[in-house]
Amino acid sequence: MTMDFVNPILEILIRLWDCITKDVNSIRNFEASLKDLENALDQLKNVSEDVKRRVELEEERQMACKKQVDSWLKRVEVIDKEVKNVLEKANQNPHRSCCFGCSNSCWSSYKLVEKVEKKLKAVEELKTQGSFDSVADILPRGAVDERPLEDTVGLNLAFEEVQRWFEDSQVKVIGIYGMGGVGKTTLLKKVNNQFLKTDYGFDLVIWVVVSKQSNVETVQEAICEKLKLPESTWKNKSEDEKAVQIFRILRPKKFVLMLDDIWKRVDLVKVGVPTLDDQRMSKVVFTTRYEDVCGYMEADKKIKIECLPREDAFTLFRKKVGMSTLNAHPSLTNLAEVVAEECKGLPLALITVGRSMANKKDPRDWDRAIKRLRKDPSKIMGMDEEVFHILKFSYDSLNGDLVKSCFIYCCIYPEDHDILIEDLLELWIGEGLLDEFDDIHEARDEGREIIGCIKAASLLENGKSEEYVKMHDVIRDMALWISGGFIAKTNRYLVLNHVGFVEVDLVTSRMKTERISLWGRSINSITEIPSCPNVLTFLARNTTIRTFPSDFLQFMPVMRVLDLSFNFHLAELPSGIGKLVELEFLNLSNTRIRELPAELKNLTKMKYLLLNATYRLEVIPRQVISSFSFLRVFKICGGSDSTSSNKPVENNVLSSGRIHLLEELESLGHINDISITISDANSVQKLLYSRKILNCLSSLCFEGLTSLELSSSSVERMRHLERLDIYYCELQHMIIHSDYYPGGYFHNLRNVYIAYCDNLLDMTWLIYAPTLELLDIAHCASMVEIVVAGVEPDLSIFRRLKILRLINVPSLT
Secondary structure (H helix, E strand, O other), rough: HHHHHHHHHHHHHHHHHHHHHHHHHHOOHHHHHHHHHHHHHHHHHHHHHHHHHHHHHHHHOOEEEOOOOOOOOHHHHHHHHHHHHHHHHHOOOOOOOOOOOOOHHHHHHHHHHHHHHHHHHHHHHHHHOOOOOOEEEOOOOOOOOOOOOOHOOOOHHHHHHHHHHHHHOOOOOEEEEOOOOOOHHHHHHHHHOOOOOOOOOOEEEEEEEOOOOOHHHHHHHHHHOOOOOOOOHHOOOHHHHHHHHHHHHHHOOOOOEEEEEEEEEEOEEEEEEEEOOOOOOEEEEEEEEOOOHHHHHHEEEEOOOOOHHHHHHHHHHHHHHHHHHHOOOOOHHHHHHHHHHHHHOOHHHHHHHHHHHOOOOHHHHHHHHHHOOOOOOOOOOOHHHHHHHHHHHHOOOOOOOHHHHHHHHHHHHHHHHEEEEHHHHHHHHHHHOOOOOOHHHHHHHHHHHHHHHHHHOOOOOOOOOOEEEEEOOHHHHHHHHHHHOOOOOOOOEEEEEOOOOHHHHHHHOOOOEEEEEEEEEOOOOOOOOOOOOOEEEEEEOOOOOOOOOHHHHHHHOOOOOEOOOOOOOOOOOOOHHHHHOOOEEEEEEOOOEEEEHHHHHOOOOOOOOEEOOOOOOEOOOOOHHHHHHHOEEEOOOOOOOOOOOOOOOOEEOOOOOOHHHHHHHHHOOOOOEEEEOOOOOOHHHHHHHHHHHHEEEEEEEOOOOOOOOEHHHHHHHHOOOOOEEOOOOOOOEEEEOEEEEEOOOOOOOOOEEEEEEEEOOOHHHHHHOOOOOOOEEEEEOOOOOOOOOOOOOOOHHHOOOOHHHHHOOOOOO
């Protein structure tokens, strides 16, 4: 019984001893435990610092710290304080080395050891939890992302217009177009950022930089990123699958899709953009260099961004240069105005040149800059990379080498020059650029389409009227740069205007020059003979040159195009012209030439001979014209004034009116374009009985006639006639004999000029010209009606009329 009592006591004592022994060992290892806790805390803090740095980096990338990471960092802060508190108490405990002291101190030490072990375990757990794969998430975007914005000088009116369209529920698609560097993207950014200030009620504004190389897929990816779609849902998916996803998300939203720099139609259906209807009120706005793209994108409204007017241009330029520079010398402001003017209002050029001139405080630097801009702008810092290369994208986008060549050819005209479209077409055809078309009229039509393509690319602008186009000076500089003049010292095009030839003896070093253009009234002589054996084209227009050096042309043996037009003092051709056996194009229009030399017979390759407005021309030797067996175009409208004496030279085709000239033209097998003035009745009859010549007429002038009667068959054969002039005639009526209802025999007659016909009563014959666009009547004292009342009551003949000009017609009722 005693053993029954002893055994339980003994068991309790053994267990108690084990417990005490364990606690005593723990207390004995107290120093080691404290050391372990300190080391663990240090390691946790290192992990925490790494995580914090990762979070900071992600936040700089506009990402947000994950909640679990933020919670972990806060727990680390808490346990750091708790551990430090424990360690502080341990260091302050006077019995930390006591194992068998008083019961109170022993018990206190035991409790402290227990805390240390507990904190050590917690620290180790937190350290393990700090291994995060990612520490931040992408921040949710707002409806619109603000975009960095350049100077918006001169864009206020365009901006206000686009704003009005955003408020118009009927406007769904907006096109912004214009030449490269003119400020289209700047305007789009200004519109984009306005959404941060004005509540239009859009759920989402999506910005996509399309660029020339983009396709449907790149547009889709930009939209997917804006919509925050996980990459796993659209990466490596087909175009159609992406379109379905985009459509599903955008369909219930009111959105704005901004497409910057598109070069061709973007198929919004393929992208996945929902149809723009009145319920959603969503909109698409885009920028492009091509006006045609506005049509392809079915824009409801479009706006062209023009170059800046002079005052705005100088304001922008002044900002880029800086007032500290401009105030450094009294003459710098005036010089800056000249430099800015050379940029012709193109913001990209103004910004680039302005930056290059910042801190240039010596007037001599500005003088040099002006010379460079006028002679070789590529030498201005930044013009090559930041201007010409950007503009060249428009050139590169032109469809085919033919269009590109036609564009480059435009630089042969002087800067800031209105280019007459018909004149440009003549040169293109004369240069052989449109040789694939045997028919001149088809070639002209193709040329007009090419002009349309170049204009659509914003590389040509409208001129002073519909008959003209214009090339911006910076675009022209870029064209010259492309042609070789600014890239290498070959300069295939050498264009000089408003300078004396004495200043341009550099021609002699340009052995690879192919085209030379001298243009300007200040050029009055050629004193240096240019040795340019490769020159194909020589233009000397609108100069005051009276004669050329006798051996001038021998230095250009392969010349194909010679244009001496609009030299009003030039009375004779350069000697030796008969040696230019490769010559195909000769333009002597608007000169004082009196005689064509017989040696022109040697130019058997001649295809184009232009003699318009050669009022002093009296002699064209017989068989000169007929020797041009390949002649395609002959023009002598306005030539050989009716008051001219027409020298009675035996072999002169002009000595008997136009009869012999018409006969020689009729003998040519390739002729298909004739412009001619007829001033006597016999020549009229010869003309009207020549089917061939009637079919070739593009421009016809009647002068000094007392009567004019045409048969319907003659009129019908004038199928290519575009212009008809009637001057100084004494007739009362121009009569067309016809048995048919007037349905229109002049198929292509667009321009009619009538002047100094004092007896003419009406112009009723115009009922045969349904395509008439311009009617100019001047100094016709007796004219009462244009079309006799009752002949065509609804005046349907004037449906295409654009211009009606009436000068001094006092009797007109």
